Amino acid sequence: MAKLHVSTTVNGEPLEFLCEPHDTMLDALRNQLALTGSKEGCASGDCGACSITLDDRLVCSCLMLAAEAEGHEIRTIEGMARGGRLHPLQEKFLEQAALQCGICTSGMLVASEALLAKNPDPSEEEVRFWLAGNLCRCTGYDKIVRAVLETATEMREAAQ
Amino acid sequence: MTDIRYVAPQTLDEAIGAYAAAGSAARILAGGTDLLVQMRSGAVKPGLIVDIKKVRELTAVEEISGGGFRIGAAVPGAVLAEHPRFRQTWPGVLEAVNLIGSTQVQGRASAGGNLCNASPAGAIVTVQGPDGRRELKVEDVPAGPGRTNLKPGEILVSFTLPPRPPGSSDAYLRMIPRTEMDIAVVGCGVSLTLKDGVCTHARVGLGAVAPTALLVEPAAQALIGSRLDDTALTAAANACRAACRPIDDKRGTIAYRTQIAGVLLKRTTNIAAERAQGK
Ligand SMILES: Cc1cc2nc3c(=O)[nH]c(=O)nc-3n(C[C@H](O)[C@H](O)[C@H](O)COP(=O)(O)OP(=O)(O)OC[C@H]3O[C@@H](n4cnc5c(N)ncnc54)[C@H](O)[C@@H]3O)c2cc1C
Ligand code: FES
Ligand code: FES
Numbered sequence: 556m557a558k559l560h561v562s563t564t565v566n567g568e569p570l571e572f573l574c575e576p577h578d579t580m581l582d583a584l585r586n587q588l589a590l591t592g593s594k595e596g597c598a599s600g601d602c603g604a605c606s607i608t609l610d611d612r613l614v615c616s617c618l619m620l621a622a623e624a625e626g627h628e629i630r631t632i633e634g635m636a637r638g639g640r641l642h643p644l645q646e647k648f649l650e651q652a653a654l655q656c657g658i659c660t661s662g663m664l665v666a667s668e669a670l671l672a673k674n675p676d677p678s679e680e681e682v683r684f685w686l687a688g689n690l691c692r693c694t695g696y697d698k699i700v701r702a703v704l705e706t707a708t709e710m711r712e713a714a715q
Numbered sequence: 716m717t718d719i720r721y722v723a724p725q726t727l728d729e730a731i732g733a734y735a736a737a738g739s740a741a742r743i744l745a746g747g748t749d750l751l752v753q754m755r756s757g758a759v760k761p762g763l764i765v766d767i768k769k770v771r772e773l774t775a776v777e778e779i780s781g782g783g784f785r786i787g788a789a790v791p792g793a794v795l796a797e798h799p800r801f802r803q804t805w806p807g808v809l810e811a812v813n814l815i816g817s818t819q820v821q822g823r824a825s826a827g828g829n830l831c832n833a834s835p836a837g838a839i840v841t842v843q844g845p846d847g848r849r850e851l852k853v854e855d856v857p858a859g860p861g862r863t864n865l866k867p868g869e870i871l872v873s874f875t876l877p878p879r880p881p882g883s884s885d886a887y888l889r890m891i892p893r894t895e896m897d898i899a900v901v902g903c904g905v906s907l908t909l910k911d912g913v914c915t916h917a918r919v920g921l922g923a924v925a926p927t928a929l930l931v932e933p934a935a936q937a938l939i940g941s942r943l944d945d946t947a948l949t950a951a952a953n954a955c956r957a958a959c960r961p962i963d964d965k966r967g968t969i970a971y972r973t974q975i976a977g978v979l980l981k982r983t984t985n986i987a988a989e990r991a992q993g994k
Contacts, residue, residue, distance in 0.1 A: 559721060576721035576764065577754060599752045600820055612793060614822040618751045620744070622721045623766060666818065688817020 563624040565590070566634025574621040581605045583621035584631060592632035592661045596690065603689035606662035607631050613669040615688075632661035635668060643713075644668055644706045653702040655693035663689050667703045675711055679704060723766040727773070727843060727872065730765050735845045735868030737763040743870060744768075745789040746823035748816065772872060773827075776801065781878035788827025788871040796821070805876055806990060807885030807904055807983075808838075814889055827871045838876050844869030854920075857927040880916075883908040884990035888983045889922070890975050900967040902928075903955070903979035905987045907938065914938045914988075919951065924959040924976055931958045934980060943988050951984065952977030 558573040565588065572587045581598075584590040584607070596602035598617045605616040608630040609623075616631075635642045644667050647653070654660040663686065670677060670685045677685070682703050683696070691699065724730045734741050740762030744750055753759040767773050773787040776798050784801055792812045795801060802809050815824050838853040845868045853874065858864045865871065885906035902922030908915050919934040934954035941947030961972040 576719040579751065598755050600748055600816070603817065603819055606819055609822070612791075612822040613819050615819045617755075618746075618748050618820075618823060620721065620747065620751070620764070620766075622723070623744075623747075623768070625723070669818075685818050688819045 559622050561622060561625050563626065564628045566630055572621070576620070576622060578621040579617050580607065580619040580621050580624055580629070581616040583624070584616060584629075587621075590631050590633050593665075594658050594661060596658060596662075601688075601690065602659070602662070603666060603686075604659055604662040606665040606689065608665065608669055611669075611672070613666055630665070632665055635664060642668065643710055644671070644703070647702040647706045647709075648699075651698050651702040651705070653694060653698040659689060659691040659693075663691065663699055667706075670703070671707055671710065675707060675714075677704070677707060719761060719764060721764045721766065723769045725769050727770050727870070730767055730770055731844060731868060731870055733763065734765045734870060737765075738867070741765060745773075745825040745827055746791055746820075748820050748824040767870065773870075779875070779878075783878040784876045786826065786874045786876070788873055789825045790827075791823050791825055792821040793818075795826075804879060805885060807887040807906060807987060808876065811887040811889075811902070811904060814887070826874060838874045840874055841872040842869045843872050848872075854928065854930050880908055882910055882991050883916070884987050886983045886986035886990065888979050888986070890979060901961075901972050901975045901979055903976065903983045905980070905983045907984070907987050907991060909943075909988060909991045912942050914941055914943055914947075919955065919980065921955060921958065921976055921980075924961040924972055926960075929958055931955050933958070938984065943984060948981045948984060952980045955980045 559576055560571065560573055562571050572583055574583050574587060581593055581595055584593050593607060593616055594604035595617060596604035600615045600618045603615065606613060607616045610628050635645060644664050648660065648664065666686055666689050674681065679700060682700050722733050724733060734743060742750055742759065742761040742764055744764050744766040767789050773789040775787045776790055776795060777785045779785050782804065786795065792815055796809060796813055812826050813821060840851045840853050840856055842849055842851060842865055844866055856863050885904065887904040889902035890900045901924055904920040907917040917935040917938040919931045921929045921931055931954055934951040937947055937950035937954055955976045956973050959973045959976050961969050963969050
């Protein structure tokens with residue numbers, strides 16, 4: 556079976572890779588592109604550990620075929636820190652200890668960044684609703700939700 | 716590894732050609748939120764995957780003359796939610812679509828790939844296959860759990876929602892055991908038109924209480940001509956309960972689902988009525 560050739564953009568960089576037609580985007584990121592920040596928790600769309608953005612829209616990379624990346628823009632957790640500086644969400648997660656084992660963390664961060672891009676001033680309910688597809692077995696969510704809300708406040712203040 | 720091919724044609728004709736030629740081993744890929752899960756579990760082993768998202772007609776939301784909408788079958792829920800006017804005209808349809816899955820799933824999952832909620836909007840579905848185009852009522856598409864009335868090689872192209880007279884609105888509620896991310900025990904959609912406080916038109920749909928979504932005509936009749944008072948609501952709720960043919964499972968017993976169907980009818984009707992009156 557001939558492999559498929561895919562040209563795409565990952566974290567702003569044009570990239571090409573080969574994949575099997577049934578490979579998911581998560582497979583391609585982790586196995587072909589050595590971007591192992593996105594995690595596989597369930598492979599069925601339930602846990603959100605594999606969250607990425609596809610043309611700025613939050614999706615599960617386990618529910619997307621690698622071949623579908625052709626001509627589109629992908630962003631992953633590896634693109635979140637810019638110029639060697641952590642994103643404010645990443646800083647806040649560390650400061651607030653909003654992670655324990657870390658399996659859910661990259662998905663939580665990518666999803667939270669997508670939320671703040673769309674809604675810079677979310678209520679607690681909006682944060683919880685948006686992150687309902689990101690499961691965490693460790694933290695009990697409270698610290699995560701608080702970290703997102705505090706980052707949102709600080710980013711709004713910084714933007715003024 | 717079995718051989719799988721992947722194609723992403725630019726036109727509907729090419730998509731149908733490839734899909735029909737590959738026969739029963741071919742699968743359409745819209746959002747993939749059902750298909751990829753089925754492939755991963757080994758339940759489905761497609762020989763050909765036809766990705767339809769490069770076909771413009773399938774991914775566009777268009778307003779049609781008179782204020783109706785044509786929604787491409789592969790439009791994800793999140794895209795529909797961002798349309799500036801769709802939410803005002805068809806809030807209940809949007810509610811039903813947006814209840815599917817998480818934010819991530821909404822970024823991909825389409826109403827075309829789903830088509831099993833109880834939306835009572837009176838939508839017309841356009842399908843196209845090797846023998847050309849035809850239109851179906853949305854309620855005639857599902858044939859049972861996991862089966863549709865599409866012919867071999869036919870692709871669902873779009874949903875058309877008609878223009879609405881003034882005083883119209885809709886609502887959709889579902890009852891789930893968890894607060895988020897679960898499968899409905901009962902879903903209820905109500906679309907109605909009010910004139911001077913009197914209901915002049917109504918459609919009532921129920922989901923998850925029978926093998927396919929039900930349109931409950933007797934419930935609609937109980938609402939039409941009334942001012943949506945307690946007597947009318949109770950009669951409509953009873954009609955819904957009478958129409959239920961649910962299953963018993965871990966999410967709910969037959970008695971529970973039947974009871975809830977009536978309760979949801981009343982709540983959903985009240986929300987639709989408030990919206991129709993601009994409250
Ligand atoms: C975490 C998670 C939560 C979910 N929650 C819900 C929920 O709450 N409620 C619910 O109802 N569903 C839920 N689902 C299931 C799924 O998201 C929905 O059924 C969704 O609407 C499917 O749309 P899709 O575009 O992803 O379909 P796909 O997976 O692309 O397609 C589904 C099926 O339809 C066929 N198909 C798709 N488009 C067409 C077309 N245009 N013409 C002909 N055939 C077509 C495909 O070949 C495939 O067999 C959930 C799924 C996940 C992963
Ligand atoms: S691995 Fe993709 S959602 Fe769990
Ligand atoms: S920190 Fe362990 S799953 Fe969230």
